[in-house]
């Protein structure tokens with residue numbers, strides 16, 4: 042394969058084949074990948090130097106979960122009543138008030154596949170929150186939770202999505218994607234929906250007009266080829282979205298945090314190489330020609346990694362995350378306030394721009 046031809050093709054925003062993407066991932070230096078990705082970002086963002094960011098709060102609905110993901114320290118089993126933590130209505134009220142006071146506009150509500158929380162539980166919760174706080178946006182659940190709710194409520198996944206939208210769901214996170222390659226997924230998240238189900242539920246969300254994001258959790262047992270296969274599947278899914286619907290507004294790669302997890306006990310140590318992360322960000326920008334935003338994460342690798350990513354194809358630095366529990370419980374410990382977020386972006390040579398979940402600019 043001719044490396045220069047592949048790079049030239051990618052800069053013209055022509056989708057690469059899996060083999061072409063693997064070839065440049067294996068054969069190009071980080072500097073080359075980053076500079077190509079940077080030029081693609083400039084093309085897609087029409088030369089602007091804005092880096093978007095957001096203020097929201099990550100609230101975990103419950104830690105009771107039957108999924109048993111091997112990388113998760115946060116959950117407990119349904120019988121472990123002494124460890125159970127389900128957010129109460131009073132706690133939601135306090136968290137929402139605090140979020141609004143800090144300038145936030147959204148709750149990122151993450152699941153836990155609770156064996157008893159069916160569609161009625163989530164409908165009641167969303168309706169109650171929206172009735173009391175009509176301005177707060179609910180960016181909630183993800184394909185694994187929808188698949189689980191459908192199963193225990195005897196509904197189809199599209200019925201669950203429609204009912205959640207009617208109850209107040211504003212947008213749908215691409216959580217729980219991990220790596221969309223079946224044998225990898227079965228090993229790290231044995232009880233979650235399959236890769237095919239994740240893809241189909243996301244497609245249903247796109248057909249229903251929900252704004253969504255896509256994620257990838259890398260750095261555990263997957264190969265470099267698996268990472269690229271994941272990216273290609275996300276790109277193909279985006280290509281199927283109905284014309285005019287939001288589809289995936291952003292792609293967000295996360296590195297595996299393993300401290301104290303069952304995966305670590307099996308010998309899978311975390312590898313927090315910043316170079317590896319920059320290469321992933323650059324490959325995401327190069328492969329995902331039909332997704333407008335690439336979000337860098339500072340939560341697990343720190344703000345310098347986030348700043349470097351902005352020179353390797355990323356154009357968004359995510360949220361200041363008023364609260365986060367899942368990756369924090371597996372060792373990620375970075376925090377950032379509003380001022381620091383803006384300064385971090387300026388120090389990297391860009392202009393900070395506050396946004397909402399749909400990438401509309403906010404004042």
Ligand code: SF4
Pocket residue numbers: 104106107108109110113114115116152153154185367
């Ligand atoms: S990552 Fe989420 S789905 Fe997996 S065990 Fe933890 S809480 Fe459950």
